[in-house]
């Protein structure tokens with residue numbers, strides 16, 4: 186190879202690398218981890234902020250995280266706890282041993298029960314700050330990613346109704362995470378003047394019969410509905426009536442029990458399901 190050719194090759198190489206770096210397309214990725222009967226949702230924001238919403242019922246969480254994160258990554262910036270039921274928080278106990286967690290966001294519901302205290306003690310032992318969020322509060326996690334606290338009740342007897350409900354906006358796309366909300370709180374939200382419209386919806390309470398009312402779905406207008414649910418569970422989730430209501434709302438339904446972990450990506454315009 187002549188000297189001239191070598192110089193041209195080096196120049197092209199530098200040009201290629203810098204264009205890859207400069208024109209890297211940013212995206213917001215949402216992974217609904219297949220943790221069986223429970224919820225665990227990993228959000229990877231465009232600038233690298235990592236948020237885990239709930240941790241599923243057991244240590245399967247760690248396997249699933251290992252499948253979607255590079256092996257060297259053991260940092261979660263924010264852990265969001267929707268509510269204090271085992272199928273949402275038990276997996277977090279081992280996560281706190283293995284991952285560096287920046288902060289916990291949750292409602293001000295502080296139940297006097299065993300599981301809550303175990304988790305609280307662990308967070309205190311690890312010096313992880315807990316932020317108690319309020320309905321109507323909004324968080325700018327990154328320049329183009331904001332989250333609105335749609336509901337964060339703390340005094341319902343049914344823990345499901347104390348679920349932290351968050352709506353994320355990323356440019357023209359949105360995501361609504363509903364925890365295990367029931368129609369009781371959905372009705373309140375329908376009557377509120379909050380903008381619930383979201384093209385990607387985490388269906389409430391694993392597709393329970395007592396959630397996803399037609400009025401609520403009309404207000405959300407989801408294009409894609411994800412149900413996090415385990416095969417052959419004891420709760421009749423998802424219930425055929427809830428599935429019928431979701432179908433009637435014209436959203437495409439995806440179940441983790443059929444697809445495994447569901448990985449969605451938005452570059453700001455539309456949600457795409459990754460292979």
Ligand SMILES: [Zn+2]
Nearest residue numbers: 223270272365
């Ligand atoms: Zn649940």
